[in-house]
Amino acid sequence: RPVPPPCLGEGRGDPGPSRPPRSARGACAAPPGAPAHHAPAVAAQRAALRVLPAALSHPVQRQLPSPVIRRGPGSQHHLQQDSWPGPAAARHLSEPARCHHRDWGGGADGHQRVPVPVPLRALELLRPRREDRLRARAPRSREAAFTYAITAAGVAHAVTAACSQGNLSNCGCDREKQGYYNQAEGWKWGGCSADVRYGIDFSRRFVDAREIKKNARRLMNLHNNEAGRKVLEERMKLECKCHGVSGSCTTRTCWTxxxxxxEVGHLLKEKYNVAVQVEVVRASRLRQPTFLRIKQLRSYQKPMETDLVYIEKSPNYCEEDAATGSVGTQGRLCNRTSPGADGCDTMCCGRGYNTHQYTKVWQCNCKFHWCCFVKCNTCSERTEVFTCK
Known part of the structure; x- marks a missing residue:
């Protein structure tokens, strides 16, 4: 229910024109037309006015203590609270007084604005994390070379396949090979040859578009992208169909x-195993990277078109390294009898392995008996699992 305003100037010897008349009980008189039950509230506000300093004329201008946010041991941070200015507060003197709560929920309560304490965790989110900084510094290892090569080859392969199947409106079969007849070998182009050149051009425009900085990483990525597309182009197959009397192959119709x-992935994996380490040659006057050369040779020999190139050596993936994102091989499952990469000798990097024995129990040899239940035997099997030390 509404509470009447306090008596301004009460108890300060400043009667003034705004001082209301006193009632017979000595309390501040209620405004005209106010209910009689407002008298106790008026008396309580009169007592509160006597406690205030003379410089303040109304409780709404009282400055609450600033909240404190602790930022670790021995350090504090104070948040200042804003008070309403005099003219703005004077507008609300005719309104009922309101209570001010020390809530940490934030927002404005009454005539006093209460600040919201900002958690320190939110401030930490504004700074880039270590993972983001590591991601900004892209690797230049042979793993990055394989990733870029197989990505460029995959885009060219997918677009070429979609063109041959008629799924794209801007391309189709290879028109340059339609109707050509090779009289010496007795075959002619026919059918729908895959337009791999369109797929390669699309991959070059799409994948290479992000390489805009003139640095060593750009030369490395562009070379590996082109190597992946070159491997795809060299693996194109020629299929033919024979035509002739009684099944003789007097004439053949061929298409690519x-x-x-x-298959392309396996070839690129072999290229990854024999990748070539290169270095940048700055031949221009601006000292910008111009081309790549093989690092171990003294001559300016460039790598081949189908070679995967890298600038930095790969990190040691056997050990955990948070800087490079390697989790190591400790605790990885391995195959004790396999001579490949999943074998314990290779996976564990010579550190040895642990043997864990488990017993697996399940229901087996279940039979249905009339009528009506199923009877099963209990089977068990002992298995061994090997993990790297």
Whole structure:
């Protein structure tokens, strides 16, 4: 319910024109037309006015203590609270007084604005994390070379396959090979040859578009992208169909088809194993990277078009390294009898392995008996699992 305003100037010897008349009980008189039950509230506000300093004329201008945010041991941070100015507060003197709560929920309560304490965790989110800074410094290892090469080859392969299947409106079969007849070998182009050149051009415009900085990483990425597309182009297959009397192959109709992408991936994996380390040659006057050369040779020999190149050596993936994002091989499952990369000798990097024995129990040999229940035997099997030390 509304509470009447306090008596201004009460108890300060400043009667003034705004001082209301006193009642017979000595309390501040209520405004005309106010209910009688407002008298106790008026008396309490009169007592509060006597406690205030003379410089303040109304409780709404009282400055609450500033909240304190602790930022670790021995350090504090004070947040200042804003008070309403005199003219703005004077507008609200005719309104009922309101209570001010020390809530930490924030917002404005009454005539006093209460600041919201900002958690320190939110301030930490404004700073870039260590993972973001590491991601900004892209790797230049042979793993990065393989990633860029297989990505560029994959885009070219997917676009070429979509063109051959008629899924794209801007391309189709290779028109340059339609109708050509090779009289010496007795075959002619026919069918729908895969337009791999369109796929390669699309991959070059799409994948290479992000390489805009003139640095060593740009030369490395562009070379590996082109190497992946070159491997795809060299693996194109020629398929033919014979025509003739009684099944004789007097004339053949041939067309080119895409290889399976797994074949391209295996070839790029072999290129990854024999990748070439290169260094940048700055031949221009602006000292900008111009081309790449093989690092171990003294001559300016460039790598081949289908070679994967890298600038920095790969980190040691056997050990955990947070700087490079390597989690190491400790605790990884391995195969004790496998001579490949999943074998314990290779996976554990010579550190040895631990053997864990488990017993697996399940229901087996279940039979249905009339009528009506199922009877099963209990089977168990003991297995061993090997993990790297």
């Amino acid at each position: 088809t895409l290889p399976k992408f797994r």
